[in-house]
Amino acid sequence: MNVHATNYLVHFSNVLMLVSYSVRDILWLRWFAVAAALTNIPYFLAQPETLWPPVVWALVFTTINLYQITRIYLERRPVALSEDEQKLYDMVFRSLRPREFVSLTLVGEWKTAAAGDRVLTEGKPASSVCIAISGTVQVRKQGRDLGALEPGYVIGTALALTGDPSPVDATFTSTARYMCWPLQSIRSFLDRRPDLRVTLQGLVNRELAGKLERVLSMLAGDTRA
Template identity: 35%
Template sequence: MYEFIADQVVGINGLINLSNVVFLVAFSVRDLLKLRILAIVGEGLTLPYYYFQGEKLWPPIFWGVAFMIVNAIRIVAIALERRPVVLNNKEEQLYRVAISSIDKREFLRLVSLARWVDCSPGEIILEKGQHISEAIVVMAGDLEAILSGNSRMALRSGQLIGDVSAYSGLASPVQVVARGPGTLAKWDLQHLREFAASRPELRANLLRIVSMDIAVKLREIASPSLAAEELVPK
């Protein structure tokens, strides 16, 4: 009995039993990276067992090495995906003021499609009635949306230019003018639609951002009207 137990713990048989213990632990962990690392260790422990048989068992050795290579590739891919996302100053500002609800890694892919544009005082960013072909976010500067007549609204950092009109393909209902130097982030709408088409979660987040931006602007437009009503004697 002692010899049987010793034979199962040490030597070649001990390796195959140890490998199965490692596989058991691997399938018990929740983290995918740990699972794949343990799977490589377990598979590696089986190779000497197949190699040192009376007749070398090449098929399981070959497939064991193949599984180890596949797991090693996936380990590298997972490690790269889990690296901290590093943003430059402009990207960090854009993320903070406008798109913080999106995962940073997804944001980095999104911002790679953007181009940064500087505007000068008096420059017309968007003409009223103009077809909108770009999604635009105000990064910095003094910009103003002229609604009608004397009705104007200042655009702050992080706000969108175009809103629903841009996504629906409608003409702009306002004129947007730069009152001072400013910086804008722009995306070609066609490229943006194609990018978001296969990413339903990103598309939902973008629509949520647009909806929140519209709500803020409507509140700002309504606030002066409500204040004026309160001043009117009843």
Template identity: 35%
Template sequence: MLKPIVWITAANCIYLASYSVRDILWLRILTVLGAALLIPYYAMQMVPLRVAIEWAGIFIAINLYWITRLILERRPVHLNPDEARLRELSFPSLTPREALALFATGDWDDVEPGASLVVHDRTGNYFSVILRGDADVIYRGEKISEVGEGQFVGEIDLHADLTRDIDVLVRTAARVMCWSREGLHHYLATRPDIGLALERSLDLQLRQLLHTTLSTRNTRS
């Protein structure tokens, strides 16, 4: 039987090795191994250290839980062709896992030509991004711009007073991903990192659209 000194030495060597790794998964694996090697040391004392053994078991259980979570989170993510294309077009800064989580909160919709993606003179309840198809941006009955693959359709709270007069009419059959504004905002509140990436993705398009809209409004004033 190995002496207690061997067990504690081996455990401390494992802990020392854990301090040199950068990957959190390996850090937790080594921590579990080190804690497991300490249990025989505690048990071999003249009076077994039951409290220490129990705490070691608790630490091992917690780390095993996080090891399982990390392994599951690192599994390969498979996007279907539409999801992969939409990520490439509109959300290149998102990882496949982040994109899949975002898409899971929305719904696909196939829109026929002539349909409106924005309800005229009402606050839009949906935020959409076009995967396929083209649409015309209509301001007070007149076409001012076009949107197509990878571009966003919908209002942003900050600019709602500037965009509420805009309609977006589908010109060719379109496939779009739609989110309810309330649901999207709720999701982004829990994932500010994805919210920041989304803001970056649509910032340029929004600025261009607002510039065109304001220019048209000023010309008519």
């Protein structure tokens, strides 16, 4: 191959690199980077004295990018959720990608509650964060009913943040299905996945705002009474 003709390969390779920097999808970025590296190799081989170091490095970069491309394709495979997982996802976690949601559920544990089972005990700190997908949770303070929590309500978030004892009892009124995350497990998970911390923090903030609105409504009801 004519050495001067191979100069066009260098130009084409750099055009591919420019395109890779302009795309937003990391998958396409890596594919363009692979194409750019492979396009350069004939130029290095066609020199009067073969330039082996850049050939080797081009192959190294190509191998790394192909490995990452494989990982991306595996991560983007469709996720099959169980009936319980799908229900929980639709209720609370639609802001997460399905695969992120699955990794979160693996940290927790599905439980079936009987009527009378408690998720919060007045005067004791919360040991977990729970979300019911069926059944109702009755909230009481010193034996007085404060209201009922419907499925999809996140129980224990504020207490998990503060570590304070629970000011209320929270008890299932019937058989229920719920997901439970031990506090230590969820904290360790978020330490390993800082990318999910911001998303989950936004969810917690919305939940706390909803709880504040609920408390204000209860106080307004007490005032009218």
